[in-house]
Amino acid sequence: MLQNMELAHIPTPAAVVDLDRLEANAERLAAKARRLGVRLRPHIKTHKSVAAARIQTRGQFGGITVSTLAEATAFAEAGFADITYAIPVPTTRLHECAELTRRLRSFHLLLDQRETLAALENYARGHQTRFSAYLKVDCGLHRAGVDPSSDAAVELAAAIDASPAVDFRGILTHAGQAYRARSRDEAAGVAAAERDVMIRFAHRLRTHGVDVHEVSIGSTPTMVAVDHLDGITEIRPGNYLFFDVFQSAVGSCDLDEVAFSVLATVIGVYQKRRQMVVDAGALALSKDPGPVHVDPDCGFGVVTTVGQQRPVAGLTLVSLSQEHGVIEAEGELDPEWRPGTRFRVLPNHSCLSAACFDRCHVVRGTEIVDEWETVRGW
Amino acid sequence: MLQNMELAHIPTPAAVVDLDRLEANAERLAAKARRLGVRLRPHIKTHKSVAAARIQTRGQFGGITVSTLAEATAFAEAGFADITYAIPVPTTRLHECAELTRRLRSFHLLLDQRETLAALENYARGHQTRFSAYLKVDCGLHRAGVDPSSDAAVELAAAIDASPAVDFRGILTHAGQAYRARSRDEAAGVAAAERDVMIRFAHRLRTHGVDVHEVSIGSTPTMVAVDHLDGITEIRPGNYLFFDVFQSAVGSCDLDEVAFSVLATVIGVYQKRRQMVVDAGALALSKDPGPVHVDPDCGFGVVTTVGQQRPVAGLTLVSLSQEHGVIEAEGELDPEWRPGTRFRVLPNHSCLSAACFDRCHVVRGTEIVDEWETVRGW
Numbered sequence: 001m002l003q004n005m006e007l008a009h010i011p012t013p014a015a016v017v018d019l020d021r022l023e024a025n026a027e028r029l030a031a032k033a034r035r036l037g038v039r040l041r042p043h044i045k046t047h048k049s050v051a052a053a054r055i056q057t058r059g060q061f062g063g064i065t066v067s068t069l070a071e072a073t074a075f076a077e078a079g080f081a082d083i084t085y086a087i088p089v090p091t092t093r094l095h096e097c098a099e100l101t102r103r104l105r106s107f108h109l110l111l112d113q114r115e116t117l118a119a120l121e122n123y124a125r126g127h128q129t130r131f132s133a134y135l136k137v138d139c140g141l142h143r144a145g146v147d148p149s150s151d152a153a154v155e156l157a158a159a160i161d162a163s164p165a166v167d168f169r170g171i172l173t174h175a176g177q178a179y180r181a182r183s184r185d186e187a188a189g190v191a192a193a194e195r196d197v198m199i200r201f202a203h204r205l206r207t208h209g210v211d212v213h214e215v216s217i218g219s220t221p222t223m224v225a226v227d228h229l230d231g232i233t234e235i236r237p238g239n240y241l242f243f244d245v246f247q248s249a250v251g252s253c254d255l256d257e258v259a260f261s262v263l264a265t266v267i268g269v270y271q272k273r274r275q276m277v278v279d280a281g282a283l284a285l286s287k288d289p290g291p292v293h294v295d296p297d298c299g300f301g302v303v304t305t306v307g308q309q310r311p312v313a314g315l316t317l318v319s320l321s322q323e324h325g326v327i328e329a330e331g332e333l334d335p336e337w338r339p340g341t342r343f344r345v346l347p348n349h350s351c352l353s354a355a356c357f358d359r360c361h362v363v364r365g366t367e368i369v370d371e372w373e374t375v376r377g378w
Numbered sequence: 379m380l381q382n383m384e385l386a387h388i389p390t391p392a393a394v395v396d397l398d399r400l401e402a403n404a405e406r407l408a409a410k411a412r413r414l415g416v417r418l419r420p421h422i423k424t425h426k427s428v429a430a431a432r433i434q435t436r437g438q439f440g441g442i443t444v445s446t447l448a449e450a451t452a453f454a455e456a457g458f459a460d461i462t463y464a465i466p467v468p469t470t471r472l473h474e475c476a477e478l479t480r481r482l483r484s485f486h487l488l489l490d491q492r493e494t495l496a497a498l499e500n501y502a503r504g505h506q507t508r509f510s511a512y513l514k515v516d517c518g519l520h521r522a523g524v525d526p527s528s529d530a531a532v533e534l535a536a537a538i539d540a541s542p543a544v545d546f547r548g549i550l551t552h553a554g555q556a557y558r559a560r561s562r563d564e565a566a567g568v569a570a571a572e573r574d575v576m577i578r579f580a581h582r583l584r585t586h587g588v589d590v591h592e593v594s595i596g597s598t599p600t601m602v603a604v605d606h607l608d609g610i611t612e613i614r615p616g617n618y619l620f621f622d623v624f625q626s627a628v629g630s631c632d633l634d635e636v637a638f639s640v641l642a643t644v645i646g647v648y649q650k651r652r653q654m655v656v657d658a659g660a661l662a663l664s665k666d667p668g669p670v671h672v673d674p675d676c677g678f679g680v681v682t683t684v685g686q687q688r689p690v691a692g693l694t695l696v697s698l699s700q701e702h703g704v705i706e707a708e709g710e711l712d713p714e715w716r717p718g719t720r721f722r723v724l725p726n727h728s729c730l731s732a733a734c735f736d737r738c739h740v741v742r743g744t745e746i747v748d749e750w751e752t753v754r755g756w
Binding site (some may be wrong): 011012013045067068069087088089090091092093096112113115116119142143144147176265267268269270272273275277279282283286287288289319321322323324326338339340351352355357358376377378 | 389390391423445446447465466467468469470471474490491493494497520521522525554643645646647648650651653655657660661664665666667697699700701702704716717718729730733735736754755756
């Protein structure tokens with residue numbers, strides 16, 4: 001535990017959370033959810049930290065979204081009682097899901113396949129249990145989910161609604177295609193589509209006699225950009241708590257709102273090729289290529305100063321190997337930069353970078369005030 | 379502990395090590411080192427597992443290479459007594475290095491900067507200690523290391539050799555540029571350059587009166603491809619124990635020699651777009667883009683069968699998000715593929731994928747015979 005220490009003195013690479021920025025990010029989105037009249041069920045996969053989720057759910061109804069059963073289990077142990085497991089449920093892990101269903105006030109699954117419904121029914125029959133599930137809808141990402149314009153989608157919803165094995169919770173989508181936006185305006189367009197596709201589909205299901213309790217949507221770019229949420233009951237953004245370089249490129253935030261960074265130390269200075277090597281590589285920052293659709297030369301993160309987190313003009317993190325990061329300068333290297341100099345790197349994708357670490361150092365300014373453990377594995 | 383279980387029955391995503399392949403990979407490289415008359419100091423950063431390192435060092439002198447102080451500490455605890463810490467030593471962590479120097483029979487550092495030497499000297503004076511260090515040489519990768527054709531390189535070597543704070547161990551390089559090769563022949567060219575640059579530089583240092591004990595080189599592509607190693611004393615490949623899709627593309631191995639895979643389960647089948655979603659995403663496979671210089675459409679890993687690990691013709695892992703992998707088929711999806719179906723994915727970069735997991739399941743065929751823990755953090 002490195003509490004009361006300064007960032008200047010801790011071992012690197014280190015994951016650093018700026019608590020002022022994080023609290024502001026949490027409050028901004030919470031206020032928007034209140035204003036637009038929806039419940040906020042934040043996705044905690046970005047940080048996988050109980051302490052962060054407590055801040056994120058302050059003044060909310062307390063529900064969260066998770067991406068792994070390991071997260072569900074750890075957050076259940078920490079007292080979170082209403083959890084949505086937001087990947088299509090693997091039929092090979094129904095026993096764990098049944099355990100969580102028994103244990104929690106609410107544990108919701110996602111499904112979009114006939115065969116998965118059959119597996120849930122088969123399990124429920126054998127074990128006298130009943131699951132709660134959303135129908136996962138594809139609103140344009142084309143990763144998972146039913147096509148909401150298809151008859152098959154209505155038929156599957158009706159089958160879930162009628163199933164004795166499942167409490168049909170409603171419909172759920174994630175407009176991940178918002179990450180292809182180039183601005184907040186473009187993200188707003190995706191947000192409107194995400195919302196409207198779901199409102200129309202909910203209406204269609206209701207006209208077919210299917211009882212749609214929840215209409216759940218949300219990604220960070222769309223929830224930042226969206227103008228109204230009439231007809232939507234809950235939103236599930238996650239990244240907004242940390243933000244990152246990608247989010248700034250698609251218009252979700254400014255760089256000075258990014259609350260997660262990786263502290264790195266210079267281990268080599270190479271004047272001739274105007275490069276420095278730092279001790280943060282792919283295992284600290286991830287190989288996420290970042291918003292190359294907006295800026296092909298974005299590199300692997302934005303290099304900032306330790307104290308103010310001001311981007312250092314002219315520096316690009318041009319390559320990453322396992323434990324090395326190579327920073328290149330446009331002009332001459334500053335003679336102040338030498339072995340031992342530190343930078344904070346804002347990662348391209350904070351979810352993937354944070355997951356590299358077992359714990360985050362939480363700071364006010366540059367003083368460490370807390371340490372947050374993160375959940376690992378699946 | 380899932381020993382005696384079958385791969386069909388364990389939770390996914392899971393890291394799987396094929397012990398037969400791994401042992402064959404270990405023996406092949408060890409035999410080559412013996413034949414070429416060099417010592418093998420394997421890099422353990424690929425697997426970060428004590429059990430794997432024990433197999434890798436069987437019949438060898440016992441020295442290993444590590445990429446983090448966390449690895450050094452864990453392997454020291456496990457009884458490894460001769461360790462090279464193969465990134466330019468961070469001047470902020472000399473206390474830990476001094477501890478390891480006291481504790482181990484041999485603990486070697488790397489440096490390539492005047493300022494780092496000054497920091498070592500400063501520390502050594504204050505703490506009555508003496509470090510062992512290699513001079514890190516740039517043989518063409520242009521990441522870290524001195525330019526061996528420069529006068530500055532000779533001057534720094536002489537300064538280290540003359541320093542009371544440091545036992546000058548010799549010179550060390552890593553020809554990471556071999557990963558840009560398109561075949562084993564091209565890798566052989568890089569290997570010859572790596573070797574010859576170092577032999578010439580060692581000779582030049584000796585003519586300047588610098589005592590060069592070790593001439594240490596090595597990457598997996600160059601050590602697989604190299605024809606002779608006269609003048610070299612030790613080699614430090616690491617990836618060869620696992621191999622991966624990238625290594626097969628640069629000619630280091632065949633796909634049926636890859637000993638590390640990620641077991642994944644289908645959670646969605648989407649006939650219309652000829653896609654499946656599996657539960658192995660970027661947090662299981664890493665976002666390493668793979669050998670795009672050889673095959674721009676390589677995707678994020680090779681999808682193989684669970685039992686024989688035969689690549690499934692026509693399947694490409696086209697995208698990864700945090701916990702989803704999308705597999706696309708050239709033609710129709712096989713009706714046998716449904717929720718619950720399993721595949722083994724050979725990752726693009728096994729070092730980055732293995733580091734996603736806290737443990738590996740070790741198999742003979744499809745039966746789990748052991749579980750190996752991996753070292754985390756720095």
